[in-house]
Amino acid sequence: MISTFLVMLLSSLALFSQDNTSYESLNCYTIAVGKDASKTGTVLIGHNEDDWGDLVVNFYKVPPHDYAKGEKITLLNGTTIPQVTHTLGYLWWETTNEKFGDYYLNEKGVSICSNACLSKEDTAKGNIGYYLRRIIAQRATTAKEGVKIAGQIISAIGYESSGRTYTIADPNEIWILAVVKGRHWLAKRVPDNQVAIIPNYYTIGAVNLHDTVNVLFSPDIISYAILRGWYFPQSDGAFNFKKVYGNTANTYSFGNVPRHWAGVNSLANKQHRISDDLPFSFLPKQSVTVKAIQSVLSSHYEGTDFETNYSLHNNPHLNLIHRICNAGTKFSTVTQLYNDRPAGNAYIVWWAPLNPCIHPYIPIAYGINKIPAAYQIRPLSETLKYHFSKKANSFEANPQSAYNTFKKYNDKINEDYKTRIIKSREWKNAFEEKAIKRFNTGLLKKDEQLGEISTNFLQMLLDEEKAR
Numbered sequence: 217m218i219s220t221f222l223v224m225l226l227s228s229l230a231l232f233s234q235d236n237t238s239y240e241s242l243n244c245y246t247i248a249v250g251k252d253a254s255k256t257g258t259v260l261i262g263h264n265e266d267d268w269g270d271l272v273v274n275f276y277k278v279p280p281h282d283y284a285k286g287e288k289i290t291l292l293n294g295t296t297i298p299q300v301t302h303t304l305g306y307l308w309w310e311t312t313n314e315k316f317g318d319y320y321l322n323e324k325g326v327s328i329c330s331n332a333c334l335s336k337e338d339t340a341k342g343n344i345g346y347y348l349r350r351i352i353a354q355r356a357t358t359a360k361e362g363v364k365i366a367g368q369i370i371s372a373i374g375y376e377s378s379g380r381t382y383t384i385a386d387p388n389e390i391w392i393l394a395v396v397k398g399r400h401w402l403a404k405r406v407p408d409n410q411v412a413i414i415p416n417y418y419t420i421g422a423v424n425l426h427d428t429v430n431v432l433f434s435p436d437i438i439s440y441a442i443l444r445g446w447y448f449p450q451s452d453g454a455f456n457f458k459k460v461y462g463n464t465a466n467t468y469s470f471g472n473v474p475r476h477w478a479g480v481n482s483l484a485n486k487q488h489r490i491s492d493d494l495p496f497s498f499l500p501k502q503s504v505t506v507k508a509i510q511s512v513l514s515s516h517y518e519g520t521d522f523e524t525n526y527s528l529h530n531n532p533h534l535n536l537i538h539r540i541c542n543a544g545t546k547f548s549t550v551t552q553l554y555n556d557r558p559a560g561n562a563y564i565v566w567w568a569p570l571n572p573c574i575h576p577y578i579p580i581a582y583g584i585n586k587i588p589a590a591y592q593i594r595p596l597s598e599t600l601k602y603h604f605s606k607k608a609n610s611f612e613a614n615p616q617s618a619y620n621t622f623k624k625y626n627d628k629i630n631e632d633y634k635t636r637i638i639k640s641r642e643w644k645n646a647f648e649e650k651a652i653k654r655f656n657t658g659l660l661k662k663d664e665q666l667g668e669i670s671t672n673f674l675q676m677l678l679d680e681e682k683a684r
Contacts (some may be wrong), residue, residue: 244331250408255503262509266544295343303354312609320353334463335379340398342374359386387555402433410497471538514573548572569622576647583667590618
């Protein structure tokens, strides 16, 4: 057991020492809960968006749009692909300056988030990265269709980054899509009665490639691995995607394994050792609630051997062993997808800016039509033009941005976390209780729009944090 820990720690330190890979390869954390595993009978997707450096997050509701036949989408490197004649509407959290930080939820209830996952691939090239999830949001009416859309694009023009796992969900099912630099990908459906957790390594292990109902993949997923010398069927046995395509340094990193292990043990019906080969998905110990997911997303390993020692680290977000809620967290979401309501009331995102242990989760229904100005530093029409402009997206250039307020409060708590988090948590809990009560009341009243409640809570959160 100790030797395993030492190997993992050395691997982690080796990863941290690599230029530009230490934290950039530890971006994001996702919890996917099948509809039969949740208390409300709804698909639930929890996600911490982790990105490094100071950046502004904008929030938009994008309407459906019609395009002329023959129009093209121009990718960042100049590659073009055909645009469809009609795109769906969607909610869009824009993580400025980032290629892979945006979060989407479209009018059909298809949500898309992702986690960086380093692969072994070192020779292939690709053309798409940033635009992939946007295209899924614009076109997919179901999660499985989203996987097929992504797979077709990746197979045609290639994926540009080392590797990534996309969680694509709809009100009925969840798919985990693992992509590798170049033209290789594999997707697996999360069973409706189970939960899946994704840190920053591939979690899809052994798969039955004949099960086309629950597994989709690029045609040469096995033959290419054999060609590269990553997989020897006679000696290796059953094909295991994680082992074959995953980057070993990431798979055994102390920045990854404890986050995966802690999340699984928080929700699973059986406890695992940190040295175990953790499952792709598992049965929960009890029906999973939105609050249970929020608790995991706010975790610093409380109650485990990795819990912060405040005599050594006054701020749990700055620690050698990477936390679930950490210094890079830019926002946290729990998306709840009902399949028996109109879209405006059926798709709800519980959203918290920056560290969710500090800021309240507030409800945002798809029916929201008015977003407070401070949450948008520029008009929707200019977002793509300036998305990668560090100067235009800096806090200095946008002093009235809501994220300026949230960051100042976040920094204030982190300066003396052990002392200040006590009162902060009291306020956070009270705010969330008020939000839940008001939102549930809105669900029961025909004359009260959840979209209006969402707008009110966005403004209320901003006003109260300014006052604090």
